[in-house]
């Protein structure tokens with residue numbers, strides 16, 4: 001395959017659990033934010049879990065949220081979920097609004113995220129081949145800044161986050177948005193750790209999908225290095 005045709009290969013990457021992870025996720029973030037505001041508490045990250053099972057955008061991916069693509073509007077909507085969870089866990093009214101505001105800052109703080117071993121090598125390998133790469137994630141509006149602060153922005157042509165698109169994977173709307181942005185390339189892939197959001201969603205959109213081993217759950221996926229080999233072989237055969 002010539003360099004020119006290889007340049008037409010586009011690889012979309014899931015972010016959370018595929019490129020980076022945030023240990024403890026939303027529950028630990030909510031607890032961390034609370035400490036300085038209400039330190040005389042005996043809450044644990046497990047306290048919040050029962051109250052975080054609904055209300056997040058990625059927990060109902062059938063909805064059109066294109067009216068919430070403004071970052072402040074997106075966080076206002078999620079803020080009602082976080083506020084309710086805090087209050088249900090016994091957090092006093094006097095601190096709950098400060099805590100909710102703190103979650104936005106804390107969850108978007110790149111120092112609370114860590115890059116998954118193998119991801120950077122895979123990104124670099126595909127970049128060396130001339131592959132165009134983009135993040136395509138169900139995530140917060142601040143994802144582009146998180147990617148930048150983790151030192152990963154140079155690998156990506158674009159960082160797409162569901163929050164500013166208005167659809168969550170596996171909704172066809174988010175894949176259509178990404179494919180439109182790249183002019184519907186012939187050779188297009190997605191690497192992700194979620195069998196439904198990533199693999200089923202991408203496949204339904206005509207994107208070849210590779211399941212990689214997740215950092216949160218055992219999912220039967222391949223290593224990041226193997227994902228590169230699969231794409232390299234598939235792209236060469238195309």
Ligand SMILES: [Mg+2]
Nearest residue numbers: 014016017193
């Ligand atoms: Mg993921």
